Every structure is written in structure tokens, then in C-alpha cells.
Amino acid sequence: MIATIKFTKETNFTGRNGYFKASGLELSGYDPNGNVMLTPLTSKGLAGRCDITIPVEDIPSLIKQLKKFL
Numbered sequence: 001m002i003a004t005i006k007f008t009k010e011t012n013f014t015g016r017n018g019y020f021k022a023s024g025l026e027l028s029g030y031d032p033n034g035n036v037m038l039t040p041l042t043s044k045g046l047a048g049r050c051d052i053t054i055p056v057e058d059i060p061s062l063i064k065q066l067k068k069f070l
Helices: 056-067
Strands: 002-015 018-031 035-042 052-055
Touching: 002 035, 035 056, 052 056
Parallel strands: none
Antiparallel strands: 002 018, 018 035, 035 052
16 A cells, blocks of 8 residues: 655655655555655655565554644
8 A cells, every 4th residue: 555645835755866755655565574665755756765664553652742732
């Protein structure tokens, strides 16, 4: 499964080849171990050369921490 989150404004990310504008995130199932991979989308809507893998069981904790920024 792949889902895309588009940001309301451009932000930035640091990837393999430097510093880039980010327009959103791509979320995808990564492996049979139940991990989810987050990949930034460039300003052109392409997947950036930067990933973070999160164990699916840790997603509720991640969401809880993210809500503190609201």
C-alpha cells in the first residue's frame, strides 16, 4: 500500500545529495516485518533520496508525540 500526504506549504529535507524542498510525504509498506517507510516528496512531487523506516507497532507512539506540536 502507498499513500501520499501533500503539505499545505513547501518545507525542506536533507537527502543523499543535499538540501531540497519538500512538498509532502510518501508512506509505503516496506517489508514483511511490518515496517512502514516514509519518503519525502520533492517540490516536483518525486520521491526524494531519503527514507525513514518505522515499525508499525510504534506508529501510535509517533502520532502521540506529533500531536504535542499542535
